[in-house]
Amino acid sequence: MKTRQVEDQRESGRRLVLATIRNRERIARIDIAEATSLSPATVTTITGELLINGLIEEIAPDNPKRDAKRGRPRVGLKIRGGAHLVAGLKLADKNATVALMDFEGKLQGEHAQRLPRKIPDQNEIVHFIEDLLDQATAKIGLKPGDLSGVGIGLAGVIDARRGFVHWSPTLKERNLPLRPLLEEKISLPFFIDNDVNLVAVAEQWFGLGRNVNNFIVVTIEQGVGMGIVIDGKIYRGARGCGAEFGHTKVHLDGALCRCGQRGCLEAYVADYALLREANLSASASGTDNADQQVSALFYKAKAGDKTAQSIFRRAGKMFALGLANVVNIFDPGLIILSGERMQFDYLYAGEVIENMKSSVVQIDVPPPEVRIHKWGDLMWAKGAAVYAMEAVTEIALEGLASDAS
Amino acid sequence: MKTRQVEDQRESGRRLVLATIRNRERIARIDIAEATSLSPATVTTITGELLINGLIEEIAPDNPKRDAKRGRPRVGLKIRGGAHLVAGLKLADKNATVALMDFEGKLQGEHAQRLPRKIPDQNEIVHFIEDLLDQATAKIGLKPGDLSGVGIGLAGVIDARRGFVHWSPTLKERNLPLRPLLEEKISLPFFIDNDVNLVAVAEQWFGLGRNVNNFIVVTIEQGVGMGIVIDGKIYRGARGCGAEFGHTKVHLDGALCRCGQRGCLEAYVADYALLREANLSASASGTDNADQQVSALFYKAKAGDKTAQSIFRRAGKMFALGLANVVNIFDPGLIILSGERMQFDYLYAGEVIENMKSSVVQIDVPPPEVRIHKWGDLMWAKGAAVYAMEAVTEIALEGLASDAS
Structure with a gap:
């Protein structure tokens, strides 16, 4: 019993130490002890194991002079890239x-x-x-x-x-x-x-989600996607699948979606939905041609074409409505909008975000911040x-x- | 440092021991050690503190004969009600x-x-x-x-x-x-x-949510409410408020809600919404009179009145749509439907639940179980x-x- 408990503690200690080193990039043993509340002796044991196994490595102090003032130089530890x-x-x-x-x-x-x-x-x-x-x-x-x-x-x-x-x-x-x-x-x-x-996950590591424990990411590409982070972890639901934001319903018996159901958000904001409204060939959807057609439609709207504007305007309204529903159910601290369709600023325009904010329950605490993060496939x-x-x-x-x- | 760590561990140990005793109702020290992975010595220390402070009490073994077979009788511990x-x-x-x-x-x-x-x-x-x-x-x-x-x-x-x-x-x-x-x-x-x-919380302790880590409760009373349990804890969102399921939008620019916005689920399924549709006085809503009027409308529908049926049918469809959105975003393992309006089985009828299930993303894993739990204010x-x-x-x-x- 005792042994199992000790081993459980050592395992969670190893996880904690490695995560701390990763988080701080370079850190001395004594600072690990402070950050983790583990005893210096435990930290020395664990970092020893991690060094032997090559997961971390020692590095010389950045600035020996400054460290010298505080006594003997403190050897830093970092993750071993190799x-x-x-x-x-x-x-x-x-x-x-x-x-x-x-x-x-x-x-x-x-x-x-x-x-x-x-x-x-x-x-x-x-x-x-x-x-x-x-x-x-x-x-x-x-x-x-x-x-x-x-x-x-x-x-x-x-x-x-x-x-x-x-x-x-x-x-x-x-x-x-x-x-x-x-x-x-x-x-x-x-x-x-x-x-x-x-x-x-990328937002947590490299992007806007660093040090944010609860946030959602919404992407618009061919379809509409969502990732939910709760307490720093991806929320996967009971069946292990992600959030299916694109298939939340924004209209009873509404527009036909490629999933076969009616009234899904995707059926109003995805490429094929925009092209269908524009009476363009829906069968071209998903080809380069469809990309070009959606871009052309967007520039038509920008140039003042009333029909094109009307198509994007409804898509924006439906997007705002779907997003407001997520906020009403989930109340995230931060919403990050991402994906290839970021160029179509109709979906992320101030007006759409304002629509969303005015459709969530009004209390005297501001609605979640919405940030737009443009990035590519890499x-x-x-x-x-x-x-x-x-x-x-x-x-x-x-x-x-x-x-x- | 060492002291803080030890104290943190003792505190989480106390929490764990007390929760284990509460969970098991009556349990011997050795079984606590087994259930918690704490050492028998730690369990003895912690239970000693809890006994001195009167949070728990010792009880005689249920069946001394049976225990006698296994050596000395094992004293049970239980929460002290007083x-x-x-x-x-x-x-x-x-x-x-x-x-x-x-x-x-x-x-x-x-x-x-x-x-x-x-x-x-x-x-x-x-x-x-x-x-x-x-x-x-x-x-x-x-x-x-x-x-x-x-x-x-x-x-x-x-x-x-x-x-x-x-x-x-x-x-x-x-x-x-x-x-x-x-x-x-x-x-x-x-x-x-x-x-x-x-x-x-009551469902977790006394009801259908016992031993279920992830579930939602939906209630229909004067309004529509929702409670979300994730990893055994109430999920409160970033702003500390609960899920506002009743104000998720089921129709763009739809029916006027008492919150002042349009198209909220409540504006289709709450009492005042039903009465408004029935051309009854909306100002009576929330009085005993309104309760009676909603009941009368329900029995009219049951008796075959086409207008009354149409009112309840749409409410049921909107309820199914709203619920499907929660499932698409959240994918809970279990949905518990509760509240005073449980008598109006139009909302919980098989047809409504089937509508919901056919509006969630279809994969070869069944959608969440829906259970109906009728209970009163107590x-x-x-x-x-x-x-x-x-x-x-x-x-x-x-x-x-x-x-x-």
């Missing part, structure tokens, strides 16, 4: 993007290639990812075998716990156990999640890489625990 | 209900009286609560001073952290710092929250009492910690 290399993949719409990241979180390489639409079967998606990892690692003179893990962000309904794809616009097949399929073919640990959840891929790195860290720490016992 | 007495109040609509509860969670008394509508000012609400506590405690031969704390569940937008009432249908004034006002007049700790959150008051008891427990444990340091 400890693990991970890959993060964003597969969405027509692009596949790869970020290679070391254990310190530094980008070591990147790669992008065209993603075929509606990949017809499981062999092809496994083969595509295999090829993608070959090419990405080759760029920095390595092989997929040099990776410790791979994170994948995929649009659609994903059960992250099992790495199971209920449905994704990228894949023709539904109900694909993607993680076991990949791990069978490519001997690496894979970690698969909805791509917007991984944007939320940041999504970096989020996927961080997701893999968090999982690889857990595996490494579990390895230490079983060594010790 | 340690603290708390009151829980539900103030909503036209009734005030009080539950008096001992530290074991056993009901010691109850009381109900009429609640005036729109209590005009802060003196009157404080006076009303003072009188209510006098009468409730007098019933069991005690005084308010015998209470260790009072929990209050109030409809409206409440900041539970501060005990601040942004808005409540029970009060005429907005922005009332109710907790400090009460504590100044009545020298007791008060704990104030939205009443539906306290239904959720259960809401019991939830408020439990809320007070949880807070009183924290205060007692903090007292132990400062004694020890």
